[in-house]
Amino acid sequence: MARDQVDLLVDARWLLPMEPAGEVLERHSVAVRAGRICALLSWQEADERFEARERLRLERHALIPGLVNLHTHAAMTLLRGLADDLPLMEWLQEHIWPAEMRFVTPEFVHDGTLLACAEMIQGGITCFNDMYFFPEAAARAVIKAGMRATLGMIVVDFPTPYAADPDDYLSKGLALRDQHRANALLSFCMAPHAPYTVSDKSFEKMLTYAEQIQVPIHVHLHETEEEIRESLRQHGVRPLERLRRLGLLGPGLVAVHMVHLTAEEMELTAHANASVAHCPSSNLKLASGFAPIAQLVERGVNVGLGTDGAASNNRLDLFQEMRTAALLAKAVSGRADALPAHRALEMATLNGARALGLDKAIGSLVPGKRADMVAVDLGPLELSPCYDPRSHLVYAAGREHVSHVWVEGRPLLQDRQFTTLDAKELAARASRWGRRIADARADIRPGGN
Incomplete structure (x- = not known):
């Protein structure tokens, strides 16, 4: 026969x-x-x-x-180790954002994303959810590597080398999505950076587009206590409640970090069928706190795992995130069975795919x-x-x-x-960027020319 x-x-x-x-x-x-x-x-x-x-x-x-990295900033591999051991806002405002304004170009994003793809492939990651500038350059890198990626149509309410204003960010992101709609390995999501960098008007506009074209919304949320205090000062409500009132809290939301949550907020997240991208190593390194993962899982929240960017982790390693997530859940809850191994594996695979709306294809x-x-x-x-x-x-x-x-x-x-990448070529590109960035930083330090 x-x-x-x-x-x-x-x-x-x-x-x-x-x-x-x-x-x-x-x-x-x-x-x-x-x-x-x-x-x-x-x-x-x-x-x-x-x-x-x-x-x-x-x-x-x-x-x-294949493992699914539910949250990263892939191109930031080129900023790995640039400014360590600092609180989030000091790290962002005094080091990362200035470096990005000076160095981030399509070439930077392409080379940094290609380097990230190599690291992730070596670690068993086949799909990642990215949020960064010049996503068209990231798309070229992903295609070259042969990986799968969900690329964020990023929006912030201030100008960067990538875009001048929120409408410019959106138009560029939507055009990129239209260009690559036929590519089965690329999908897209709306990516408002965070409540402290995006206005109500921009959130509402992105929600309208997300509903029209049926894509997730990927946003940093409740990462630090300072973020919550600032939201109360500016808006009179905590960030999650602000997004709920704007209509963003729903099945398409991928909320990144979700460290500081009340019991009511956990219930709201579960009731809305929103997903959480848990980034335990980044939360630890930036001293953001301990996300209540065991409580979220008990309430039925879909929790996936993310590495965050290499500048704040400093590894794109989901094996490390699985182990850290499982151990932290046990320690925080006081229960050794809070997050068993098979659940951690699900978080790194099927749950991440589900959050991105890709679970019918992968996971x-x-x-x-x-x-x-x-x-x-x-x-x-x-x-x-x-x-x-x-x-x-x-x-x-x-x-x-x-x-x-x-x-x-x-x-x-x-x-x-x-089989698709040249390790020596990638190392050479990374080395060139490293010398360029280090030399420029030396020039602006006290005593520099």
Whole structure:
């Protein structure tokens, strides 16, 4: 009897499909045809049913869906380590924003985003939700890398090298979306930066567009206590209530950070079916606080994981975020079972896809979905023995154990080697930018020329 033809068969020691929740399949294969998963089946069944153009046997690996980085500023890899150990607003106003005004150009964004793509691919991230200037340059980098991305149509209420005013930001973002609507790897969202940088008028305009073109709204929210105090002073209400009154609190909202929340605000978020992008390492590094993730999850809020930008983390590493999120949830709630490993994995995969409206395409390994997959080697000495791959992926393994990455069945990383990017070229670009930025900062320091 003739066997069905497929493009790719990946045989893994463990397969974690994410749907049903917590399931682990042993010695199973994923069959891929035309970029989509067409079957999950045992090794023996795969032998009997399929003839594959390419077959990969991974005897000691876990195969998982590609990780989804729900919040980052990819191009800021070029500002990594520029100004550390500072409070958020001092870090932004005195260091990051001035550096951006001076250096951020399409070339900066392209090179910084390409560097970020490389780091994320090496760490098993196949999709990221970005918020930054010159998104057209980011799009070029994403296409070159072969990744999947949701690009933010960013708006702030002040001029930058990218745009002159809110209408200019919007028109440029919408034009970019129209240009790339046919690209299955690119999607878009409205990206008002934060309540303290965006006016009511701009929020209302972005909501209108978001509803018309059916895209999420991606915004920093309740990150610091200072942000809340300033909102009370200027608007008479806390930021979440301000957005609720403007109509933004709904299923399309991706609220980033959500550190400082009352019980009522958590209930409102849950009732609205909004999503939260939890960035534990950034929150810790900027001393923003501890987000009440266990309480949000208990209320049914969809929580995904983000790295934030490399300038405030300083890693684009979702393995680190999974582990940190799980440990923090336990410590903050006082319950060891507050965020078990399989839930942390869901936050890094299916929940992130759901927040971006991409869960029908990615986020789990089920027939019909796109073949965005990651193989993690659980065989090294430091990971032996392995009783539960879910536990190992969250508490023991790291991005250095990622061996293979596919997006729509196309390999981006094979045996830890890039297939679409040139590591030496990227390192050279990063080095050039580093020298340029360091020299310019030296010139403006006391005693400089």
